[in-house]
Amino acid sequence: MTDNRMEWPLWEVFVRSRNGLAHRHVGSLHAVDGTMAAELARDVYCRRAEGVSVWVARSADIVASDPARKDELFEPMVSKVYRHPTFYEIPSDVKNI
Amino acid sequence: MYTQGLDQRAPEGAAKAADDAAALVAFQARIDAEEKIEPNDWMPQGYRRTLVRQISQHAHSEIVGMLPEGNWITRAPSLRRKMILLAKVQDEGGHGLYLYSAAETLGVPRAEMVEQLLAGKAKYSSIFNYPTLTWADIGAIGWLVDGAAIMNQVPLCRCSYGPYARAMIRICREESFHQRQGYELMLKLAQGTSGQKRMAQDALNRWWWPSLMMFGPSDKESIHSSQNMAWKIKRVSNDDLRQKFIDVTVPQGHFLGLTFPDPELRLDEASGHWLHGPIDWTEFNRILAGDGPCNRERMAARRKAHADGAWVREAAAAHAAKRANRQRAKAAE
Numbered sequence: 001m002t003d004n005r006m007e008w009p010l011w012e013v014f015v016r017s018r019n020g021l022a023h024r025h026v027g028s029l030h031a032v033d034g035t036m037a038a039e040l041a042r043d044v045y046c047r048r049a050e051g052v053s054v055w056v057a058r059s060a061d062i063v064a065s066d067p068a069r070k071d072e073l074f075e076p077m078v079s080k081v082y083r084h085p086t087f088y089e090i091p092s093d094v095k096n097i
Numbered sequence: 098m099y100t101q102g103l104d105q106r107a108p109e110g111a112a113k114a115a116d117d118a119a120a121l122v123a124f125q126a127r128i129d130a131e132e133k134i135e136p137n138d139w140m141p142q143g144y145r146r147t148l149v150r151q152i153s154q155h156a157h158s159e160i161v162g163m164l165p166e167g168n169w170i171t172r173a174p175s176l177r178r179k180m181i182l183l184a185k186v187q188d189e190g191g192h193g194l195y196l197y198s199a200a201e202t203l204g205v206p207r208a209e210m211v212e213q214l215l216a217g218k219a220k221y222s223s224i225f226n227y228p229t230l231t232w233a234d235i236g237a238i239g240w241l242v243d244g245a246a247i248m249n250q251v252p253l254c255r256c257s258y259g260p261y262a263r264a265m266i267r268i269c270r271e272e273s274f275h276q277r278q279g280y281e282l283m284l285k286l287a288q289g290t291s292g293q294k295r296m297a298q299d300a301l302n303r304w305w306w307p308s309l310m311m312f313g314p315s316d317k318e319s320i321h322s323s324q325n326m327a328w329k330i331k332r333v334s335n336d337d338l339r340q341k342f343i344d345v346t347v348p349q350g351h352f353l354g355l356t357f358p359d360p361e362l363r364l365d366e367a368s369g370h371w372l373h374g375p376i377d378w379t380e381f382n383r384i385l386a387g388d389g390p391c392n393r394e395r396m397a398a399r400r401k402a403h404a405d406g407a408w409v410r411e412a413a414a415a416h417a418a419k420r421a422n423r424q425r426a427k428a429a430e
Binding site: 010 | 135137138139184187188191194195198201206207208263264267271410413414416417420421
């Protein structure tokens with residue numbers, strides 16, 4: 001007999017809402033393996049035609065950035081305004097640029 | 098569907114001192130700036146504990162909430178109504194799963210939450226401890242209970258905790274169908290034979306006061322409210338939500354040609370609000386303490402369902418282990 005507390009692993013679910021769009025994270029669920037996770041994802045997250053494709057990935061396999069390091073990771077990009085096209089002033093007479 | 102202000106005691110205090118004062122200030126500043134708090138962010142212990150309690154109670158409510166309506170699936174009067182009810186009950190199960198997932202992001206294993214429910218240690222919404230005696234109860238639940246749940250849940254879509262807010266957005270999107278099918282059912286009965294109309298009136302009589310109790314104790318009694326408001330876990334007070342619900346629901350009932358079981362109910366011309374008579378909070382407290390008409394039956398049904406499903410969980414785990422072993426053996430070849 002198995003332990004009642006035995007916990008199925010957690011899976012993150014990503015759904016492509018229609019062709020041409022990227023898969024988007026919608027939530028998570030427990031399942032014994034990937035096949036079961038994808039099947040359950042249909043019932044839990046796609047009861048109203050929310051998607052045309054499902055990805056599942058073990059939550060434990062996802063590597064995330066550390067929220068405590070948010071500033072040092074992302075701030076340098078915020079201060080580099082010259083990376084955006086709006087930084088540059090072009091006379092309005094100049095077309096197609 | 099159904100979150101409810103169940104908490105009337107304030108266990109916080111001791112734990113708060115343990116949190117670093119500066120971190121607390123920074124945390125509150127994020128909340129005040131309407132930033133969402135995400136699972137790996139620092140948060141005060143009280144915030145985490147409150148959310149675990151609220152989200153898990155909410156999840157339990159969805160799961161137990163499948164029982165009163167599930168009771169009528171096999172007796173639905175037409176195939177159309179049966180399909181609708183099946184879809185609704187399936188939605189409630191789905192809502193429970195979204196919410197358990199949201200609670201798990203706070204570090205509580207799902208099995209622990211389920212265990213607490215089955216052991217009778219966890220609370221769930223008082224509304225599900227009332228019986229569904231007639232088919233009209235299915236209409237009254239959709240119209241009133243889901244209607245009250247929508248009032249409660251719409252502000253939760255803006256809750257400061259990201260995973261909870263996102264789960265609530267999904268749930269609210271699905272909830273509108275629940276309420277509309279219920280009102281439509283009531284409308285059919287109200288326009289039917291005198292017997293059907295009586296049945297609709299009887300259901301409204303029984304579900305009205307329990308629905309008002311779903312908003313939880315009055316603001317004067319609810320100790321948790323102020324801290325939860327500051328943390329933006331709760332965004333609108335129990336009494337304000339209840340009033341809003343009454344104001345939209347009473348005209349809907351009158352449209353059905355039904356009356357409300359409250360002799361003091363009257364429109365206050367000056368404020369535009371429907372004023373109601375006193376709510377019987379002793380009944381509410383009795384049900385929360387486990388002594389409602391169906392508390393024992395609901396818990397027995399949950400325990401039986403969990404025990405009856407044990408072999409499925411074991412078989413699925415054994416099958417997955419077998420396949421994983423086979424794959425490992427193949428890889429070693």
